[in-house]
Structures are given as C-alpha cells and as structure tokens.
Amino acid sequence: MKFNGETATAFADDDEDGDCVEKEDDLILIKSPVSPPQPKRIVVGYALTSKKRQSFLQPKLLDLARNKGIVFVAIDVKQPLSDQGPFDVVLHKLTGKEWGHIIEDYRQKNPNVIVLDPPDSIKHVSNRQSMLQDVADLNLPDCYGTVTVPRQLVFTKDPLSLPDEVTKAGLKLPLVAKPLVVDGTAKSHELFLAYDKFSLAKLEPPLVLQEFVNHGGVLFKVYIVGEFIQVVRRFSLPDVCKRELSKFAGVFRFPRVSCASASADGADLDPSVAELPPTPLLDMLARELRNRLGLQLFNVDIIREYGAKDLYYVIDINYFPGYGKMPGYEHMITDFLLSLGERKHKKELLS
Template sequence: MRLKEEMSCRNEDEREEFSEQKLNHHHQPLFFTTPTLEPGFPLQGKPVVVGYALTSKKTKSFLQPKLKDQARIKGIFFVAIDQSKPLSDQGPFDVVMHKLLGKEWRQIIEDYRQTHPEVTVLDPPDAIQHLRNRQFMLQAVADLNLSDSYGKVGVPRQLVIKKDASSIPDAVAKSGLILPLVAKPLIADGSAKSHELSLAFDQNSLQKLEPPLVLQEFVNHGGVLFKVYIVGETIKVVRRFSLPDDVCKRELSKNAGVYHVPRVSCAAASADDANLDPHVAELPPRPLLEKLAKELRHRLGLRLFNLDIIREHGCGDRFYVIDINYFPGYGKMPGYEHIFTDFLLNLVQGKYKKRSC
C-alpha cells in the first residue's frame, strides 16, 4: 500500500518553536548508541505509519529526502495530519509526532492520547509546555546531584523579572548575582524574539532591559557550546561556537551598557575551530552525559529534546546546562536519519511486545 504524504498547515505564519541557530557552525559528533533492532520489522510486513503535525518550516527542516528515503527502506511512512479534521478520524497511526503552539492543539493531543492509548504520542503536551517557560525550564537540572559522575553539572544562577524594568537593579543587588548578566526572554515560544539575548554589564544598563525575562550569570566558557541531542535512549553531541569570553572583556573596557546578541554564536561564527584550546574543545565525558540524559528523560517526561551545555573555563569538570529545547533541529545532527528511524521502529516494537504479553 502506498501512503501519500501531504502537508497541511492552517496558519502559515505560525512560528517554529525553538528554532535552531542559523549560523556558520562546526559539527563534531561525539557518539551515538543505537539500540539493536530485532529482525522482522516492520511487523509481518505491515508499514509503520507516523502522523506528524509540524509547522511548515519544521516539516521542511526535519523531513529531508535522506530521512524519507531511509524511512521508506525500513517500512516507515510519514503522513501529514490534517488540522482541519478531527484527529481521531485520521490514521490509523502507530506514532504521532507534533510541535505546534496553542492551547487548542494541546487539548486535541491530550484527548487523543486518552482515547488512543495504542498510539505513541511524541511527546505529552504538558511536558512540552514545561520547557516553554525559562523560569522552570532548568529546574530539573538544578534538582539533580551528578557531582560524582565524571564531573559536576549545574545551572547558572538566575533571576526572573516579570515586569517593571526600573526595579531590576535593586532585585539584582538583593539576589547577589554578579555582572555581567545574560538576559533571555522568559517565554521560549520559538519566535525570533525569544532567541534574542543581551549582555548587561552595569547596574544602569539593567533598566534598559525589557521584562518579562530571565537574568543568568555569565559563565566564562571559552566560546564553545555543546549541543547534546537526545532521541529516546540515543545521545549525540556536536560542538557549536558560542559567545566568546573576550566579548565580555572588550565590552566591559568600553563601559558598554547592553550588548545585544541576536544568536548566541554569531559573535564567533568565523572562528577557526582547528585552533581551539584542547581544554575548551574537549567534549563532556560520555558517562556524565548518559546519566544526565537518563535522569532528564525521566524527570521531564520527554524523549525528544536537546541540551545546551557549556564548560566553565579553567574548570575541566564543571558544566552548566543553559537551555533545553524540545524537538530541536535534528536535521542538523549528523546521521539523524538512521538514528530517528531506528528510534521509531523501537517504539513500535516495544508497544507490540507489551500487547503480546
């Protein structure tokens, strides 16, 4: 049976959530662990049908030809969900993937999960919503204690300001946060504005910021960011350039008030990675990342997300998670077509085993 892919999006202006940084960057994969698949899939020659509800931009970046080709070989077919029709009337699906905004859509998916327990929904809408507010996004990491797992993982100290920019200097002074501070929009809704970062260097500049926002202490990290992609139990890491430490020194010397950073890595996009300090470029230890990913999968209730991690400069074993994104730009992850299709097959395999017991 040939399944026809179709793409439907009622709102073409709908913004892509947590869009990936559009910068010149360098990928260096750390590893990926793909679970072993049992023979005989798809089950009894039956295709695996994956319904997807994504923005048009996310559909284009994720459903690349190399993914669709690999899926076809493995008997997986992607079918666009028609948002103008009841979800229960479509399918039948083995898996439903979604990443759309709005309370109405969240309710549709939640109702579908309750009435179709045989379908794997990636992921629960309430769990996804938790990552859209930076006030709570990093709490699961802050609650962890991974100090004995080949390094220490924490989050930068931060302060939430919901309104009244004039009160920010006093709030910062009372909190004990140390300048410079990274200012991030409180809501991470995927819009261009939600990705705009600023560095505030003095007390007077704090009043120029626009609440609601989160203020994080800037951690010197050598200008390198580690993107840790998680797909179920699989982990893969790539390096990205980030805001270099010398920006802080340069702007501080100029007594600059607020330094606007539209994308976190644009200031270092032209850096030559071959000349990176080995102590800065060294990837986080694999056992540390495995334990961190396992804990967060459980605490967040998610299977598709990524972590932005930095290493404190001069402290080889101290790492900070500075952001968590749901269903990130997997299309930029090396080998994603093999990792993702094996992940989908394992989901269906696991469901089949449970039903057979």
C-alpha cells in the same frame, strides 16, 4: 520425511539457481529459499509547522525511513484527529491551547499510540525558569564532573526596578538576559549581554537573567532522541575579561548564537576547550532529564567553565530542536522510530 525443518533429510545439494535440492531414494524435492519475515510497517503521523517540516522531513530522512518500513503521514489539523490514521506514532510541534487539548484527548483515548511528546511536558520546557529548575534539582554523582546551572534571576515586574532587584539578588556582572518564555519564535531565542545593571532597565520583561560564565567561546549541544545521544560543538559568546567590564557599558543584543553555521566541529581549538563532556556524564544527565521532563525529543545546551575541567553548566533546554542540522540525524531518528514501533507492538500483545 517431514518438511519445515522438523526432520533432517538424507542429504542436500544446491542447484545452480540457488534452490535447495533434497534427495531421498528416488524422490527429488525442490524447495525455494524461505523469505525472511517482512518488518511491520510503522506509520508516523506528523503535525508540524511548515518551517519544521522543511528542516526535519528532509529527503535523506524520508528515503531511509521508507527503506526501513517507516511511513510519514501528514495530519490534517482541520479534521478530527480520531478520524485519521491509524498511527503508531504521533509526532507534533504545534502551539496553542486548542491543539494541546486535541492531542491530550487523543493520547488518553489511544493509549497504545506513542505521542511525542505529552503537551504538559512540552509546556514545562517552554519556560526557562521551570526547565532549569529540573537541572538544579539533579543530584548526579560527581565522579565524571559536576553539572549545575548558572545563578539566575527571573524578573517579571517593571523594568525600572530591575537594577535594584539584581543588587538584592547579588548577581555578578556581566549578565545574560533571555526571554522567559520559549515559544518557537526567533525572538524567544535572542539574548542580551549586559555589562552594567542600569542598562538592564531598557529590556522588556519577563526575563531570565543569568550570570555569564567564561567558557572558551564554545558550547556543547547534546541532542537527545529517546535513549540515543549525539553531541556537537557550536561557537558561542566570547569570554569576558575584567578589563572589558570597565571599558564597556550598555546591553548588547545577540541573535540566535548556536546555529548550525556557527559549528565549531573541526575548528582549530584549544584542546581544553574543545574536549567533549564525558560520555558517562551525558548518559546520566540525559536519563535523569528524560525521566524528570517526561520528554523523548529535546536537546541540552551545556558549557564548561573555562579553566575548570569538570564543571559544567546547563544554560538552555529546547524541545524538538533542529535535528536536521545534526550530521547523520536520519539514522538516529529512524532507529528511534523503529524502537517505538517495537514497543507499541509489545504493548498491544499484552493488552
């Protein structure tokens, strides 16, 4: 008789303790249940601002991660990164050229470690001109709807010449003005709504000007974590009618519009406004942007033109957004990290 499942025993019963009792003639063998293999621990080194640590590394995420064998370890930015770890994944959102050089050098020297995300890719979406150009260049099938970007103008010159530049570009009022550079500060997420072109001279370049699109006052935040996608509704700027254009003048400043407190999920909304974009459309958009941007952690702000059921505009892309504001984010993040740990293990076996 052989053990470890190589040959069958004569017969088997379970004793009252749950151990398997095998009997053959007068020989009785007691085997304890085989414990399942323990999952390999995944070590995630993180370099985040204190604000991002507080919003992202919430107790509910840390508890679930610990139960799944994921450990978060703080990176000491004052010490050489190569002396720390070893890490399976490096998660970072710090700014500055020096940090960019450090993380890129580490990424090159440790090809099996998964770095979220490459500094050059992050830099690409810190500029609203380059981030939306990737969307404009997409050629998605339109069977589920059309995805595009609003007509826009990038302006970096003397603000006094801005009204003339708007006229030359043929942009229609009202216009949404946003800072060109997204640097993680609250100011970089401010926006202004201009009802007349002459008041634009009061703004401070560099700016991106976008034609305002009526969208029922609701935008869709599409959170992307690798191949995982989740969509939430947020209240946005209200629609603007033509009568208002004749009544109002000037530039109106708005703080960050689509914060968690402005959630429109569960609100009593017109179904034509509240209906989420089709899942196949979002899947295609997320896949194409992941490939073009070279990013795993980002979100896309989308609006649907009011009265046009299948015409969507991407108005912003944010790197490593506030996932902690998203319901159930901890499950999405931990599942993603587990998939990265599995990918790293496979890479090591092949190398």
